[in-house]
Amino acid sequence: MDEFLGIASHELRTPLTSITANVQYSRKQVRRFVGGSTASSQDEAIACLRRLEPLLDRTDRQLARLDRLVGDLLDVSRIQSGKLALELAPADLCDIVRDCVEGQRASSPDRNITLALLRRCPVPIAADADRIGQVITNYLTNALRYSPPGTPIAVHLLVRDNRARVAVRDEGIGIPQEEQQRIWERFHRVPGAEHERQGGSGVGLGLGLYLCASIVERHGGQVGVESALGKGSTFW
Ligand code: ADP
Numbered sequence: 001m002d003e004f005l006g007i008a009s010h011e012l013r014t015p016l017t018s019i020t021a022n023v024q025y026s027r028k029q030v031r032r033f034v035g036g037s038t039a040s041s042q043d044e045a046i047a048c049l050r051r052l053e054p055l056l057d058r059t060d061r062q063l064a065r066l067d068r069l070v071g072d073l074l075d076v077s078r079i080q081s082g083k084l085a086l087e088l089a090p091a092d093l094c095d096i097v098r099d100c101v102e103g104q105r106a107s108s109p110d111r112n113i114t115l116a117l118l119r120r121c122p123v124p125i126a127a128d129a130d131r132i133g134q135v136i137t138n139y140l141t142n143a144l145r146y147s148p149p150g151t152p153i154a155v156h157l158l159v160r161d162n163r164a165r166v167a168v169r170d171e172g173i174g175i176p177q178e179e180q181q182r183i184w185e186r187f188h189r190v191p192g193a194e195h196e197r198q199g200g201s202g203v204g205l206g207l208g209l210y211l212c213a214s215i216v217e218r219h220g221g222q223v224g225v226e227s228a229l230g231k232g233s234t235f236w
Pocket of ligand 1: 142143146170173174175183188189190191193194204205206207209210233
């Protein structure tokens with residue numbers, strides 16, 4: 001627990017530090033024009049705003065990261081206290097999968113994410129569409145994180161009898177056999193895997209897969225992984 005608190009605090013503080021620095025820099029820039037002693041030209045003001053724009057984009061991304069971390073922590077506490085409410089409604093699994101894939105393609109445009117819908121759409125299900133989307137997005141972000149930039153990610157949607165399976169395959173670092181059960185546990189991370197994470201997004205709290213398993217099981221479904229070290233993983 002102590003180790004988890006240490007990691008969680010660090011993970012929360014990293015985006016906060018960068019947001020604070022961005023706000024301070026922006027304030028300094030704005031002060032030069034508002035209330036400054038020397039008159040500035042319109043061109044100078046526009047140049048300043050242009051400099052601030054990428055800074056605001058980065059701040060947005062850090063805020064989204066904080067939002068995800070806090071959201072995961074809240075979800076874990078809801079699950080622990082039996083208060084994770086699902087809003088089941090008729091939904092189309094094809095739509096959910098497509099939206100998640102498009103979302104990740106937009107945020108990682110340099111990665112090749114293929115989608116194979118192995119049955120004619122729609123695939124009607126009764127589900128909390130946001131929560132099922134959260135699971136697929138989590139599989140996708142892990143696949144992107146734990147595989148090298150040039151490798152593809154493949155998403156499949158398969159229907160057999162009246163069961164549907166969504167699988168996300170990567171050609172990344174893989175997971176040792178003895179860890180494949182434990183990764184679904186709360187706080188569990190594969191030792192050493194953080195060094196191979198892509199995108200410099202910290203070490204991770206080890207909550208994502210625990211949340212995925214809880215959400216899918218609450219829908220009456222199952223989760224699993226097939227993986228070979230150094231070859232890649234398929235999460236379904
Ligand atoms: P984290 O935030 O640490 O990524 P998760 O619960 O999503 O938490 O994952 C738990 C652990 O499982 C990760 O720390 C990583 O070691 C391993 N893992 C998850 N997805 C993959 C993947 N696609 N390839 C290799 N390892 C993975």
